Amino acid sequence: MPDADWWKALWPDPESVLRRLGIDFGTTVVDLCCGDGHFTTSLAHIVGGMGRVTAVDLDAEMLEKAQVRAHRAGITNGTIRWVECDACSLQDIMTTAPDYVFIANTFHGCPEKQKLALDVFNTLKPGGQLAIVNWHFRPKEDTTVLGQPRGPATDLRMTPETVMDEVLPVGFRLHGVIELPPYHYGIVFDKPKVS
Numbered sequence: 215m216p217d218a219d220w221w222k223a224l225w226p227d228p229e230s231v232l233r234r235l236g237i238d239f240g241t242t243v244v245d246l247c248c249g250d251g252h253f254t255t256s257l258a259h260i261v262g263g264m265g266r267v268t269a270v271d272l273d274a275e276m277l278e279k280a281q282v283r284a285h286r287a288g289i290t291n292g293t294i295r296w297v298e299c300d301a302c303s304l305q306d307i308m309t310t311a312p313d314y315v316f317i318a319n320t321f322h323g324c325p326e327k328q329k330l331a332l333d334v335f336n337t338l339k340p341g342g343q344l345a346i347v348n349w350h351f352r353p354k355e356d357t358t359v360l361g362q363p364r365g366p367a368t369d370l371r372m373t374p375e376t377v378m379d380e381v382l383p384v385g386f387r388l389h390g391v392i393e394l395p396p397y398h399y400g401i402v403f404d405k406p407k408v409s
């Protein structure tokens with residue numbers, strides 16, 4: 215997990231990123247692989263009292279940091295449910311089908327990408343959406359933040375097309391690719407209402 219200072223410099227306004235990806239008031243959303251919660255707290259702000267956030271990570275220390283961050287931001291109890299588990303156990307932990315699954319800065323490193331996409335597909339409600347936010351496929355030395363090369367190793371990075379190659383075969387449809395400057399893109403996929 216990146217150091218908070220440069221992460222904040224790279225993502226100074228997480229709420230605007232999430233809104234550009236179509237997340238809105240009242241959405242039930244999963245922050246899958248939430249890390250220390252840089253996006254989780256903003257998700258809770260956006261979905262408001264009517265929505266719910268399930269924040270999932272397999273690292274208890276990260277979840278603890280994310281909870282502290284949310285508490286400091288004044289997120290009331292009940293808006294966020296914290297779950298320590300593997301992302302591939304998503305179906306087991308969701309009692310109701312969410313509207314939206316958000317995965318940021320993690321999909322590129324997932325060993326079984328298509329399996330994860332299928333798990334998300336099976337968990338989402340019909341008409342629900344998956345967003346994957348990734349670093350662009352650029353050499354790591356070109357993606358500097360606060361003067362240092364940042365992000366995953368160059369050979370781990372994915373183009374939007376290689377993400378689509380993993381995700382579309384499980385049944386999703388492409389909704390759109392959104393530029394998230396300076397170094398990221400987001401891809402939003404739709405789960406068809408009738409499959």
Ligand SMILES: C[S@@+](CC[C@H](N)C(=O)[O-])C[C@H]1O[C@@H](n2cnc3c(N)ncnc32)[C@H](O)[C@@H]1O
Nearest residue numbers: 247248249252271272273276300301318319320
């Ligand atoms: C680079 S961080 C990204 C955190 C957050 N999504 C963000 O963009 O700020 C990756 C996170 O994914 C978590 N992670 C990696 N593999 C996972 C898995 N299979 N299941 C759940 N969490 C996982 C790690 O513990 C880490 O906290």
